[in-house]
Amino acid sequence: MEVRNEDENTNLLRSVDWFTIVLYLIMVVAGAVSIYAATYDYDKASMFDLSEFSGKQFMWAGLSFLIGFSLLLIDRRIYEAYAYPIYGFMILLLIATIFVAPDIKGSRSWLVFGPVSLQPAEFAKAATALALAKLFSTYGFTLNGWRNYAIAIGIILLPILCIILERETGTALVYTALVFVLYREGMSGFVLFAALMAVVYFVVVLKFAAMTFMGIPLGMVIAFIMVMTLIVGMLLVYCRSWILGRNVLIGYLVAGAIAVGLSLAGVNVNGYAFFLTVIILSLLYLLWGMLHDINLKKVLMTVCFAAASVMFMFMVNIAFNKVLEPHQQTRIKVTLGIEEDLRGAGYNVNQSKIAIGSGGITGKGFLQGTQTKLKYVPEQHTDFIFCTIGEEQGFVGSVTVLILFLALILRVITLAERNHSTFTRVYAYCVASYLIFHLAVNIGMVIGLCPVIGIPLPFFSYGGSSLWGFTFLLFILLRLDADRGNYGSW
Amino acid sequence: MRKDYNLEKRKLVIGGFIVAIVIIYIIRLIQLQVLDNTYKAHADNNAFMEKVIYPSRGLIYDRNDSLVVYNVPEYDLVMIPKDVTPFDTVDFCNTVRITREEFDHRWQEMRKGRSFSAFTQQVFMNHLTPEDYGRLQEKLYRFPGFYVVQRILRQYNYPVAANVLGDIREVNARDIENDDYYRPGDYTGDLGIEKSYETWLRGVKGKEILIRDATGKIKGHYNDGADDVSPVAGNNLKLSIDIGLQAYGELLMQGKVGAIVCIEPKTGEILALVSSPSYDPALLMGKERGKNYRDLVNNRLKPLYDRSIMAAYPPGSTFKPSQGLIFLQEGIITTSTMFPCHRGYVNAGLRVGCHGHGSPINLKPALQTSCNAYFCWGFKYMMDKRSKYGSTGKAFEVWKNHMVSMGYGYKLGIDMPGESRGFIPNTAFYDKIYGAGQWVGQTIISDAIGQGEILATPLQIANLSATIANRGYYITPHVVKSIEGVGVLKKNIERHDTDIDKLYYDDIVQGMRMAVLGGTCTRANIPGLDVCGKTGTAQNPHGRDHSVFMGFAPMNDPKIAICVYVENAGFGAAFGVPIGALMIQRYLRGNSPGLQAQGRAMASRHTITYPKVKKTTSDTKADNNKTNNKSSKPVSSDGSKE
Known part of the structure; x- marks a missing residue:
């Protein structure tokens, strides 16, 4: 053991992924500098002044370097061995937080220790990743059968529930990104495809709800046509059933021609009646046709998928109006461009677009941004930090940040795949999933492509919990990855 | 543990997903930052408030250097509608000595004006006397979005030569269209030499560029006042008139x-x-x-x-x-x-x-x-x-x-x-x-x-x-x-x-x-x-016949x-x-x-x-x-x- 330990230490320096560490350092320092720019108030306080956000962030950053370094020194077996206890402890902490935490802006997610506040939800990400990694690396575990699915999904859902109860919906949504991990580990791609289609239907139905066509909302018409296209497409590409696909396509074209002819003749065709009739007839034809088809299962899948799509379409409006809170509805409508509420829900995003747009190609220069300096963008040092970069560093700076993140995420995926250990791979994919979600949603909302969901931009946004949370995630991964050569030696 | 190479291909889907997202975001950034130039103007509109400083209009002397026309200050009450927040209208009306009806009337008139914009300075009232101004100045902080601009009022030492001197009036839409110098509420010569010598008399307007934060507070001069321009007084005229x-x-x-x-x-x-x-x-x-x-x-x-x-x-x-x-x-x-x-x-x-x-x-x-x-x-x-x-x-x-x-x-x-x-x-x-x-x-x-x-x-x-x-x-x-x-x-x-x-x-x-x-x-x-x-x-x-005399002497x-x-x-x-x-x-x-x-x-x-x-x-x-x-x-x- 003694000898091996020395080996390990020299090995560590050689085997740890320096590329990731460099990316991490660049982003953390750039983040703290951006926070200085975002909160700079013409009174010229020092960047490192501890009473300033930037000074505090540098302090958090310094401590997180220490944490990262310490994490690298911990034996990887500790992570594997204590994955479940850590997860269990974090869940208990999350639950305790619900009752202990003071109400800060409607959220009960902060544990206050004197001057320092910490958000357990940020640290639970690492714990959940460890637990999932542990589950998948259990001998003989494969993502098969409802039992195993239930366990995996349960591990993910548990923190989500706790965090929703803490009223931090944004952070809770981050965990849904772990669906990527399930997909990587064998879950059917249909789930991802279905999720994607669900988003598309949702957007289309709501976006074009106001206009009418064939007596029904235009959004529904488009969604119906998408479903029909999907049926034909799946038959041809997925099932490779040429005859069924061709027949259904011809049927749709004939039906469409009849509809056009009727409306030219002055007959009002009701959209619901027309589309439902056509789709149901085509599905019945497929149910009959699949008996003669070799791809019976795939055709059945197509039929189910189409039927589910139609049901989902009708549910969108109900869900939107009944389930979502009014302010959430407004945020979504603003994002979809249905409503313009520049003084209310749309204010942040509008001002943030102005900030970024006014940066131009090369930006206004460090500390020269007016939108951010003059507090036109709320939350600019936390969730909207990307505005400051967009305004002061322009297109060049913004794209650089995007590329840094893309490099990090692709690097993490590379680390995942180069490890032979399932534990490391699953853990790494968890890290990649979190990063993907944070990047897509945070920057998406700042540039007005996503509804406003209050989650930080990793490494950049102000806040010790977020920085430390991602430091934990990343350095545990680095430690696990550093041991990739020792796989099989124990 | 055996590695499933079929599943490993799925890294391409996940990687491809984030690459696609980043590409979409870069396209969006191109649209916002490179192609669309309106955001810069929006940002400047937010942050900078340009305050016009009016120059003193040129004085007019007669051929013997007697002062004929000079200026005294008067004040315009202006506002930036976007910045106005609800205020005590009764107090406001009392301060500037108008009735509630007049207030409503002015408000509507202003909104109907052709050059009305919620983002730029609009003249709410002109011709405030120094006394009105004094009273208003103390209370102005209670009426956010309202400002007072000092203007000049022409004064005449002699009640004569009106046809020669002419007068000044507020610019109309056509003046503003024809000459970049003018903004709504400005004055221009209307008759006589006030009109024909307008370009000399009016001088050059100065401006202060002030920085304003999201709450409307003035944070100082932009660029420490380096871009501010002092007004240049109009040229004085010496008449040949005795x-x-x-x-x-x-x-x-x-x-x-x-x-x-x-x-x-x-x-x-x-x-x-x-x-x-x-x-x-x-x-x-x-x-x-x-x-x-x-x-x-x-x-x-x-x-x-x-x-x-x-x-x-x-x-x-x-x-x-x-x-x-x-x-x-x-x-x-x-x-x-x-x-x-x-x-x-x-x-x-x-x-x-x-x-x-x-x-x-x-x-x-x-x-x-x-x-x-x-x-x-x-x-x-x-x-x-x-x-x-x-x-x-x-x-x-x-x-x-x-x-x-x-x-x-x-x-x-x-x-x-x-x-x-x-x-x-x-x-x-x-x-x-x-x-x-x-x-x-x-x-x-x-x-x-x-x-x-x-x-x-x-x-x-x-x-x-x-x-x-x-x-x-x-x-x-x-x-x-x-x-x-x-x-x-x-x-x-x-x-x-x-x-x-x-x-x-x-x-x-x-x-x-x-x-x-x-x-x-x-x-x-x-x-x-x-x-x-x-x-x-x-x-x-x-x-009756017109009585005419033409002559010279000596x-x-x-x-x-x-x-x-x-x-x-x-x-x-x-x-x-x-x-x-x-x-x-x-x-x-x-x-x-x-x-x-x-x-x-x-x-x-x-x-x-x-x-x-x-x-x-x-x-x-x-x-x-x-x-x-x-x-x-x-x-x-x-x-x-x-």
């Missing part, structure tokens, strides 16, 4: 309609430019401007109409010196040529009346006695001299060109807006009326004595006097002597030589001198001043050339000559108690007839026609007497 003489002229013209123009012949500087009736220039300033302006516009006697340069009158007998000059130049006559006058010009059944004097008569006595027949014969001979000109039409063109060279028929180019060009007909004009070749000298004989179609402004008549005084040239008449910091404008002092030989002028001068010594204008014979003059009694379709070193034109006042000797004599004395001898007494006496002689006193309909109609002299019909040929 404000004392001007005031005296306006006094003399009280109760009369007409004009006096005095020019320094050598320089073209206008010493007095009186239009009567006149008004106090201060009427068109400040809060009451709108009402006063309407009153002036609606006034029957049209005080805003500057008769000295805008009214085109028949010059009457003051036209005769110019005729004499042309006849001499063209060799139609010599000083010894005699024409008969048997109480008028009698030829081919036409008679132009005249009054008793010896007959036959030559040029100088003809000028002295203002003989109509002499100039009619001269005109007839010139027009009918086929041997020289070929046709009457060609002869008339020669005649017309001489007239134009003496300053008639076109604008003289005075440095004030609205000058009229008078009217000298040409051959084509008469060809159109009578048919080409169908008219001869006798047809248009009224032109010989300044009647008929001939029209001239008092400025042109005074200018003719100046050319005679100068013996053959005039300098473009002008009212602004110099602009401080710029000097004399070249276009103001252009010399124009007439196409009459200098030697003929001496004959005309002698004739005009004789008229003063023992002819029609003996009342202008002021010992020691050597006045030369010519009366005019102009027939017109509007009622004869051999002229210092002042003058035209007095009094509408419907009878013989030239009745009003024109005495007023002219008083003006000449006032200028050459200075003010004296005697002159003041005579001036007041003249001021008390009114010639204005009021519709209620006299026949109602015809007179009002006559007044309305006054601006429309060009269309007046030619008078019958047995025209002017005297």
Whole structure:
């Protein structure tokens, strides 16, 4: 053991992924500098002044370097061995937080220790990743059968529930990104495809709800046509059933021609009646046709998928109006461009677009941004930090940040795949999933492509919990990855 | 543990997903940051508040350096609608002393304005007095979005020369469109030299660029004030007007309609430019401007109409010196040529009346006695001299060109807006009326004595006097002597030589001198001043004859050339000559108690007839026609007497 330990230490320096560490350092320092720019108030306080956000962030950053370094020194077996206890402890902490935490802006997610506040939800990400990694690396575990699915999904859902109860919906949504991990580990791609289609239907139905066509909302018409296209497409590409696909396509074209002819003749065709009739007839034809088809299962899948799509379409409006809170509805409508509420829900995003747009190609220069300096963008040092970069560093700076993140995420995926250990791979994919979600949603909302969901931009946004949370995630991964050569030696 | 290579391919889906997201976001950033330029303006609109600092408008002095027009501060209450948050309207109304109804009215008016924008400065109220301002200043913090802008108010030391000075008014939409300088609520010159010298008087606006945060708080000057611009005050003007003489002229013209123009012949500087009736220039300033302006516009006697340069009158007998000059130049006559006058010009059944004097008569006595027949014969001979000109039409063109060279028929180019060009007909004009070749000298004989179609402004008549005084040239008449910091404008002092030989002028001068010594204008014979003059009694379709005097003095070193034109006042000797004599004395001898007494006496002689006193309909109609002299019909040929 003694000898091996020395080996390990020299090995560590050689085997740890320096590329990731460099990316991490660049982003953390750039983040703290951006926070200085975002909160700079013409009174010229020092960047490192501890009473300033930037000074505090540098302090958090310094401590997180220490944490990262310490994490690298911990034996990887500790992570594997204590994955479940850590997860269990974090869940208990999350639950305790619900009752202990003071109400800060409607959220009960902060544990206050004197001057320092910490958000357990940020640290639970690492714990959940460890637990999932542990589950998948259990001998003989494969993502098969409802039992195993239930366990995996349960591990993910548990923190989500706790965090929703803490009223931090944004952070809770981050965990849904772990669906990527399930997909990587064998879950059917249909789930991802279905999720994607669900988003598309949702957007289309709501976006074009106001206009009418064939007596029904235009959004529904488009969604119906998408479903029909999907049926034909799946038959041809997925099932490779040429005859069924061709027949259904011809049927749709004939039906469409009849509809056009009727409306030219002055007959009002009701959209619901027309589309439902056509789709149901085509599905019945497929149910009959699949008996003669070799791809019976795939055709059945197509039929189910189409039927589910139609049901989902009708549910969108109900869900939107009944389930979502009014302010959430407004945020979504603003994002979809249905409503313009520049003084209310749309204010942040509008001002943030102005900030970024006014940066131009090369930006206004460090500390020269007016939108951010003059507090036109709320939350600019936390969730909207990307505005400051967009305004002061322009297109060049913004794209650089995007590329840094893309490099990090692709690097993490590379680390995942180069490890032979399932534990490391699953853990790494968890890290990649979190990063993907944070990047897509945070920057998406700042540039007005996503509804406003209050989650930080990793490494950049102000806040010790977020920085430390991602430091934990990343350095545990680095430690696990550093041991990739020792796989099989124990 | 076995690795499933089928599943490993799924890294491409996950990696591809994030690559796609990043590409979409980069496209969005291109759209926001590279392609769309409006966001920059939005950001600047948020952050910068441009505050205009108005320059002081140029002051106006008279030729003797007396201050005529100066500025006092006044205040405009402006607002940026976007920044206004709910406030205590009752308190606000009390502070600026308006009622709630007025407040609502102003608010709506402002919103209806064509240049209304919620993001830029809008004028809510103008003409706040310093007292209003003082009260408001203390409370302004309670009304976010409201600001006070200091403006200038013109003040006048003398209640005279309104027609020369003009006024300033708020710019309208067209001004803003035509000139980038103006923003809603700015002022611009409206009449007189305030208009023609606007670009010098207004100066250069300054600006402060202030930084404003999201709550509307001012955080200081942008770039530490490096981009702020200090205003540059407008240039001061020095008038050629002698404000004392001007005031005296306006006094003399009280109760009369007409004009006096005095020019320094050598320089073209206008010493007095009186239009009567006149008004106090201060009427068109400040809060009451709108009402006063309407009153002036609606006034029957049209005080805003500057008769000295805008009214085109028949010059009457003051036209005769110019005729004499042309006849001499063209060799139609010599000083010894005699024409008969048997109480008028009698030829081919036409008679132009005249009054008793010896007959036959030559040029100088003809000028002295203002003989109509002499100039009619001269005109007839010139027009009918086929041997020289070929046709009457060609002869008339020669005649017309001489007239134009003496300053008639076109604008003289005075440095004030609205000058009229008078009217000298040409051959084509008469060809159109009578048919080409169908008219001869006798047809248009009224032109010989300044009647008929001939029209001239008092400025042109005074200018003719100046050319005679100068013996053959005039300098473009002008009212602004110099602009401080710029000097004399070249276009103001252009010399124009007439196409009459200098030697003929001496004959005309002698004739005009004789008229003063023992002819029609003996009342202008002021010992020691050597006045030369010519009366005019102009027939017109509007009622009594106009009383006209044209002259200059002293004869051999002229210092002042003058035209007095009094509408419907009878013989030239009745009003024109005495007023002219008083003006000449006032200028050459200075003010004296005697002159003041005579001036007041003249001021008390009114010639204005009021519709209620006299026949109602015809007179009002006559007044309305006054601006429309060009269309007046030619008078019958047995025209002017005297």
